[in-house]
Amino acid sequence: MKQKIPFILNGKDVSLQVDPLKRLIDILRDDFSMISVKEGCGEGECGACSVLLDGEIVNSCLIPVGTVAGSSIETVEGIRDSESGKRIIQAFAAEGAVQCGYCTPGMMVGAEWILRKYKNPTAEEIRIALSGNLCRCTGYDMIINAVEAAVKGGEL
Ligand code: FES
Ligand code: FES
Incomplete structure (x- = not known):
């Protein structure tokens, strides 16, 4: 079931009505056009999908978007x-x-x-x-x- 997920993307408040299990990489690319975030392996092995989550580097292909509610995400578009x-x-x-x-x-x-x-x-x-x-x-x-x-x- 979809939920409203609010978070901060490159310094701006955003929110999305979305299945909380959807991968962060997919919503960054498909819903927010953050196309710097690349999919390589899709399994947490290559780092092509790296973003900063509350200042720490993470693989966005491994993160369900429901877990980033209230957090700050930074991509190259912001950096x-x-x-x-x-x-x-x-x-x-x-x-x-x-x-x-x-x-x-x-x-x-x-x-x-x-x-x-x-x-x-x-x-x-x-x-x-x-x-x-x-x-x-x-x-x-x-x-x-x-x-x-x-x-x-x-x-x-
Ligand atoms: S796509 Fe390779 S670690 Fe995410
Ligand atoms: S994978 Fe081609 S420049 Fe790094």
Whole structure:
């Protein structure tokens, strides 16, 4: 049975009459046009569907929308215009961290999470923090370099 689920999406109050068991990834893409959120595996293994849920990185393919009532969800559509988001985009471009681009939104969400969580992460800490996000193209080094460059951009 459908229920009204209110939550905050990229800083705006939204609500939806929806089956609470529907996956968060589906309502973000289909009902709110947040098409940065990609489906890769659909099983919590690849990170392509990463979003921030109350500031923590989660796989939106594993989250029933009924569990996010009252929570804050952030996607790349919300992150990209912030200071940190602009810095991440610039660093990914400068370091050549984008090839096919399928993993990029999930990686950017991961990068934003790292910038908020760590003051001065090492390459190893960045690698571990992004270990839930898979990339078939880059071999990861350029992505790690980009996140390091974004971190070194200074205090936010
Ligand atoms: S699509 Fe969600 S983790 Fe792969
Ligand atoms: S750039 Fe192609 S999967 Fe990462």
